[in-house]
Amino acid sequence: MKYNFDEVVDRKNNHSAKWNEMDLKFGSNDLWPMWIADMDFKTAPEIIEAMQEKLNQGIFGYVNRPKEYYEVAKNWIKKRHGFELNTEHLTYSPGVVPALSMIIEKFTEPGDKIIIQTPVYYPFFSVVEENNRILILNPLKKGEDGDYTMDYEDLESKMDEKVKLLLLCSPHNPVGRVWKENELRKLGDICFKHNVKVISDEIHSDIVYKPNKHIPFASLGKEFEENTITCFAPTKGFNIAGLYSAFILFPNKEYLETFETELGRIDLKRNNPFSLVATMAAYEKGEEWLEALLAYIESNIDYVIEYIKENLPKVKIKKPEATYLLWLDFSEYGLSKEELGELMVKKGKVAFDHGQWFGNEGGNFQRMNVACPRYMVEEGLKRISKAVGK
Numbered sequence: 001m002k003y004n005f006d007e008v009v010d011r012k013n014n015h016s017a018k019w020n021e022m023d024l025k026f027g028s029n030d031l032w033p034m035w036i037a038d039m040d041f042k043t044a045p046e047i048i049e050a051m052q053e054k055l056n057q058g059i060f061g062y063v064n065r066p067k068e069y070y071e072v073a074k075n076w077i078k079k080r081h082g083f084e085l086n087t088e089h090l091t092y093s094p095g096v097v098p099a100l101s102m103i104i105e106k107f108t109e110p111g112d113k114i115i116i117q118t119p120v121y122y123p124f125f126s127v128v129e130e131n132n133r134i135l136i137l138n139p140l141k142k143g144e145d146g147d148y149t150m151d152y153e154d155l156e157s158k159m160d161e162k163v164k165l166l167l168l169c170s171p172h173n174p175v176g177r178v179w180k181e182n183e184l185r186k187l188g189d190i191c192f193k194h195n196v197k198v199i200s201d202e203i204h205s206d207i208v209y210k211p212n213k214h215i216p217f218a219s220l221g222k223e224f225e226e227n228t229i230t231c232f233a234p235t236k237g238f239n240i241a242g243l244y245s246a247f248i249l250f251p252n253k254e255y256l257e258t259f260e261t262e263l264g265r266i267d268l269k270r271n272n273p274f275s276l277v278a279t280m281a282a283y284e285k286g287e288e289w290l291e292a293l294l295a296y297i298e299s300n301i302d303y304v305i306e307y308i309k310e311n312l313p314k315v316k317i318k319k320p321e322a323t324y325l326l327w328l329d330f331s332e333y334g335l336s337k338e339e340l341g342e343l344m345v346k347k348g349k350v351a352f353d354h355g356q357w358f359g360n361e362g363g364n365f366q367r368m369n370v371a372c373p374r375y376m377v378e379e380g381l382k383r384i385s386k387a388v389g390k
């Protein structure tokens with residue numbers, strides 16, 4: 001095998017948030033870390049090589065983004081998702097979450113309403129509330145088989161003239177859905193009818209399992225392109241989130257300039273030297289590694305599903321279509337959200353993101369990160385068994 005995803009990399013006491021920051025979230029660092037969305041794999045060798053070259057130069061002054069920076073992103077998105085974007089409308093951001101916050105700040109007013117589809121990545125709540133906008137929840141519908149779909153009737157009922165934005169998570173964290181074209185079109189039709197713009201957070205679009213296919217929301221036609229702000233990033237797929245790198249696609253130059261002016265105002269408009277070279281190397285040279293990574297993670301997912309079927313039949317799990325995050329349903333145990341969280345942490349000694357963080361619908365769930373060597377997955381499963389009593 002060209003890449004060794006079984007390699008054990010010691011991240012404890014090495015500035016890793018996942019391994020060394022559990023005390024802040026869970027009250028202890030003596031836990032098995034399967035939470036926050038980064039991977040326990042080294043990134044692609046091509047990325048390390050590009051960063052090494054920069055390191056060897058020994059100069060880490062301000063960097064200038066070459067024109068090709070946006071071209072490589074454009075080519076990647078065309079190749080992976082068949083979407084030909086306009087680089088004139090594409091800009092940099094030091095991360096997706098900062099961009100969400102700046103977009104809310106610049107394109108809506110205090111007191112405006114913003115819709116999110118719960119359960120969802122928890123900073124979606126905070127970016128709205130901390131900017132003094134009103135959070136409107138449009139919970140996803142959970143089917144008998146654990147599959148999630150959008151609730152269009154509920155969405156339509158929540159539309160009024162104060163609603164200005166909807167934050168779309170596509171693919172969806174934590175439920176793992178890759179939204180289909182008809183689902184996205186229906187969502188767009190409702191939003192655009194009510195003059196609601198969509199911010200489409202597509203950070204997980206590099207981690208999609210066949211035969212599912214990610215469809216960029218803005219690619220669905222003129223009306224979609226004109227009413228959508230899209231966030232792309234190489235950081236989840238290539239495990240470089242600590243470098244802070246994202247691309248934001250605006251519908252027009254005017255929006256782009258508003259955003260860039262804001263980035264300039266707080267002087268965050270430049271890449272750091274490593275995010276620049278790592279981002280370009282990922283998109284130019286990282287595809288083979290990414291494909292191998294997806295196969296490894298998918299085998300981890302299949303392993304978990306099999307283990308749960310055999311050993312923990314009361315835990316319900318649906319294979320995700322995307323992301324390396326498993327949304328485990330413990331409702332059959334009849335525990336409160338506090339009891340469930342405490343059981344995992346205190347008895348199982350394992351750190352999963354608690355489902356309640358993603359919204360009230362998540363109270364019976366734990367989110368398990370399986371972007372790690374298989375031995376970590378095996379240990380995590382043993383700890384769940386210990387927690388709930390096999």
Ligand SMILES: Cc1ncc(COP(=O)(O)O)c(C=O)c1O
Pocket residue numbers: 037094095096097098121169173201203204233235241244245246
């Ligand atoms: C949906 C979603 N958006 C954004 C982020 C974080 O993006 P960034 O680190 O670029 O702010 C995450 C990280 O898990 C995520 O799941």
